[in-house]
Amino acid sequence: MNAMISGRNGVALVVDGNRLASIHVDEPDRIIPREPGEIRFLIGEGRDFIPFEDVSPGEIAEQLTLARSREDALTLTLILLDSRHSDGLRREVAEDLSKLLAREDVINYVESVLYAEPLPDEGDLAGGLRLAREAGATIVRGMLERFGNRQDAIAAVREAWNAMPSATFDGERKRWQAVAVREGLFRSLVLLYGSGGDVKKLLITASKRPAVRSLPNHRVVLRSWISPFLQFSEQEQTRPDRFVALDPWLVAEPKDEYDKPEQG
Amino acid sequence: MAELDEERKALDRRYRKAVQDARDRGCEDIVRSFEDHAGTSKAVIARPLWETMRLASGDHQVYSTYHQQTEQELQVPDGSGWDPLRRVGEPALFGEYTREIRFGALTLDGTGVESYGECSWVLRDDMIAHRASVFEENALTFMRRHRVQVAKVDKIPAGYRAAWEDRAKLCVAKLAGRINGTTSPQDFGALLVTPGRTSKDDEFVEVHIGGPLTVRAFKRVILNNSKRRRLLVRSLRRDLKRFAVPLEVVS
Numbered sequence: 001m002n003a004m005i006s007g008r009n010g011v012a013l014v015v016d017g018n019r020l021a022s023i024h025v026d027e028p029d030r031i032i033p034r035e036p037g038e039i040r041f042l043i044g045e046g047r048d049f050i051p052f053e054d055v056s057p058g059e060i061a062e063q064l065t066l067a068r069s070r071e072d073a074l075t076l077t078l079i080l081l082d083s084r085h086s087d088g089l090r091r092e093v094a095e096d097l098s099k100l101l102a103r104e105d106v107i108n109y110v111e112s113v114l115y116a117e118p119l120p121d122e123g124d125l126a127g128g129l130r131l132a133r134e135a136g137a138t139i140v141r142g143m144l145e146r147f148g149n150r151q152d153a154i155a156a157v158r159e160a161w162n163a164m165p166s167a168t169f170d171g172e173r174k175r176w177q178a179v180a181v182r183e184g185l186f187r188s189l190v191l192l193y194g195s196g197g198d199v200k201k202l203l204i205t206a207s208k209r210p211a212v213r214s215l216p217n218h219r220v221v222l223r224s225w226i227s228p229f230l231q232f233s234e235q236e237q238t239r240p241d242r243f244v245a246l247d248p249w250l251v252a253e254p255k256d257e258y259d260k261p262e263q264g
Numbered sequence: 265m266a267e268l269d270e271e272r273k274a275l276d277r278r279y280r281k282a283v284q285d286a287r288d289r290g291c292e293d294i295v296r297s298f299e300d301h302a303g304t305s306k307a308v309i310a311r312p313l314w315e316t317m318r319l320a321s322g323d324h325q326v327y328s329t330y331h332q333q334t335e336q337e338l339q340v341p342d343g344s345g346w347d348p349l350r351r352v353g354e355p356a357l358f359g360e361y362t363r364e365i366r367f368g369a370l371t372l373d374g375t376g377v378e379s380y381g382e383c384s385w386v387l388r389d390d391m392i393a394h395r396a397s398v399f400e401e402n403a404l405t406f407m408r409r410h411r412v413q414v415a416k417v418d419k420i421p422a423g424y425r426a427a428w429e430d431r432a433k434l435c436v437a438k439l440a441g442r443i444n445g446t447t448s449p450q451d452f453g454a455l456l457v458t459p460g461r462t463s464k465d466d467e468f469v470e471v472h473i474g475g476p477l478t479v480r481a482f483k484r485v486i487l488n489n490s491k492r493r494r495l496l497v498r499s500l501r502r503d504l505k506r507f508a509v510p511l512e513v514v515s
Contacts, residue, residue, distance in 0.1 A: 002345045004338070008314040009381075015349050032379070036352045037404030040367065041380040044311055045318075047335035053345065071314060072493065074330065079499050082326050089502075093495050116333045120325040178336035 003060045004049040007067030011042050012060045013049070025068045028061035050182070070109040073100040077110050080131065080140070083124035087131060094128075094135040101139045112184040114147050116177075118155045153194030157186055160228045168224055170216035183209050189226065199229040274423030275430065278437035286440050294447050295440045301372055301452045302435035306483065307387040307396060307471040309368035310376035313487070313496060316383040319479045320503035366477055369468035370398060370431060372453040374486045374512075377466050384486040387473075389428075391481040395474040398431045400424040400438055402470055435469060482509045489515045 001016040003023070010025035013034075020034045022042055034042070043049070048071070052063060076097045080090050101107040119125055125148050132141040161177075169176045180186060185206055192199045206212045206222050215221070286295040321327040340350045368387070369377055376384040400406055403420075410421060426434040439455050447455075458467040485504060487497065501511045 002341075002349075004340070004349065009312045010314075011312075013349060015346055018348055020348050020352070035405065035408075036348070037402045037408070038380075039349070039352045040404075041310075041377070043338060044381070045315055046312075047337065049338050051339075051341045051346075053341070053343075072496065075314070075317065075496060075499075078327050078330060079495070082324070084324070085499060085502065089495065089498055096495055113330050113333050117329050120329050122324075123326045175336045175339065178334050181333045 001055060001057070001060075002051065002053045003055055003063075004051050005060065005064050005067050006043075006046045006049045007064070007069075007071035008048050009042065009044060009046045010064070010068050011046075012064045013039060013042060014057075014060065023057065023060055023064060025064050028064060029057075031057060047178075066103075066105065069100055069103065069106050073097060073106050073110050074113055076100070077114070077140075077143075080128045080144075081119070081123045081125060083122075083127055087127075090128070090131045091135045094132040094137040094140050097140050098135075098137040101143065107139070107143060108184060108187070109182075111143065111147070112187045113181055115150065115154050115157075115190045116181045116186040117158055118151055119147070150190055150194050153190045154186075156229075157189045157193060160225055161186075163228075164221065164224050168217060168221055172216055176215055176221060179211050179215060183211055185212070185222075189229075193229050199226045202226055271422045271425060272430075274421075275426055275433060275437060278423050279433045282437050282440035286443065289444065291443055291445050291447070294445070295436060295443050297449060298439070298443055298447075298452050298455070299432045299436050301449065302370070302456070303432035305370040305372050305431060305435070305456060306374070306389070307368045307392055307473065308371040308374060308376040309366060309385045309387070309477075310378055311381040311383055311385060313381075313383055313493065313500065315381070316385065316485060316487075317496065317500050317503070319477070319482075320500055320507070320509075322479060322503070322506070364475055366473040366475075367403075368471040368473065370435065370456050370471060372456055374484070375453065375457055377457065377468055378459075378488060379466070382488040385477075385481075386483045386486065387477070387481050388483045392473050393428045396428040397472050398426050398428065398434050399470040399472060400434065401467065403472075431469070438469065479504070479507045479509060482507070484510045484512060486512045486514060489513055 001014055003015070004013040006012075012023040014021040014023060014031065020036065020039065021031045022034050022038075023031055048067075050067070052060065055063070076093045079085055080093045080097065082090075085093075101110065125144060129141060129144050129148070132144060161180075166173055183206070185202065188205050189199060189202050191197070192201055203219075203222055203226070206218070212218055212222075283292060283295060286292045318327075318331065340346050368385075371384075371386070374384055374386045378384070406424065407420065423437070424434075435456065442455060456469060460466045482504070485500075487500075497511075497513065504511050
């Protein structure tokens with residue numbers, strides 16, 4: 001069977017042959033048959049549905065639970081960074097967040113979203129760090145410290161993304177961004193650029209992801225995105241004033257190792 | 265205009281027939297009482313906690329900056345294995361007409377169709393009356409029952425929808441036949457929203473609201489207990505309070 005899973009809605013829309021059904025995160029062992037007329041209520045404003053193909057009910061339930069943990073962890077992180085909430089609530093949030101972030105795939109997801117944009121001015125990182133420290137939430141503190149230390153790299157990667165013309169995305173900028181964030185491409189590029197690593201490794205990482213390979217112009221977009229950092233690297237420490245993709249090889253048809261599909 | 269007039273006339277015929285039938289069965293007074301109650305009914309939308317939190321956060325920058333990052337339109341993948349879901353996404357659901365419609369149910373006590381989300385948003389009349397209408401039941405279920413093709417949504421028989429101010433009349437036309445001499449006002453709420461054996465058998469009067477909803481349209485929010493997410497609930501309560509929207513948590 002196939003399924004579209006939303007962590008935010010806590011629901012999986014299941015397609016099994018000609019039948020529709022749903023699985024809900026609070027009762028993951030129960031498959032509820034659905035009529036077409038019910039699906040719109042289950043989708044609502046949900047914009048985080050991810051497709052899974054040829055999966056069993058058990059695998060759907062597992063992915064749904066993970067998706068819910070990821071979204072809850074992200075939301076709790078944002079509450080922790082929000083000074084409108086009381087210190088008491090934020091301290092408890094730090095404690096709870098520790099448990100969720102113990103899973104590597106959860107913390108990676110939260111960082112994947114956080115690293116897609118610099119913290120807005122009204123974000124209270126210092127307060128979040130203080131409360132995580134007071135709560136003894138070591139893993140949360142570590143995540144926030146890394147987030148704080150990488151703000152410059154996050155800003156540069158976001159700037160490079162924004163500088164790409166809309167035409168590069170073939171009219172799919174929003175979809176592209178959702179996939180790039182979800183698949184951790186912003187995070188990967190931030191880590192590579194921020195540590196002085198080879199940003200071309202992003203091409204290898206990204207090209208192994210089916211979700212990325214299914215996007216229009218994926219090679220052109222990725223090469224265009226990393227091009228400012230290659231210039232930066234080649235010009236040795238002189239950061240470009242404007243991020244533009246000019247290098248011809250970057251937009252040529254690829255023939256190198258970066259474009260080989262994942263084997264096996 | 266002529267179509268609207270025909271809708272009203274057809275609904276009025278159904279309504280008068282239902283009242284006459286109640287009179288013949290000796291329960292007209294109870295049906296009239298039901299009509300009065302239905303005239304005070306509210307629109308309710310059942311949605312997940314997350315969606316409620318998104319609206320209650322208002323336009324707070326930290327929240328929206330990061331939550332928007334992963335948002336995209338629903339993309340059903342290629343391949344025949346997805347056909348049933350893709351068919352759902354055809355014009356009747358996501359076409360120009362329905363894209364801007366929010367779907368809810370009429371309620372007397374705030375109860376919505378719970379299988380669609382743990383939060384029931386009870387909406388303020390003054391924020392929706394000018395842009396809401398009511399329909400006999402789930403519109404797609406109705407079209408299937410009456411063999412109306414989704415592409416011919418304009419061929420829906422007249423008399424099964426009403427403007428917001430005429431919702432009591434539609435409720436009487438639909439439900440008076442289920443009222444008898446033993447029906448009491450305490451039963452009226454369950455008449456409007458009747459849970460079925462399965463979710464596809466749920467019965468309700470569907471509300472169609474044109475245009476977007478914000479937290480300012482909420483009169484109150486009822487949350488079915490979500491103990492495992494207590495901190496999110498506390499955060500939600502705080503955010504709703506800023507807009508003077510009470511949160512009721514029920515077990």
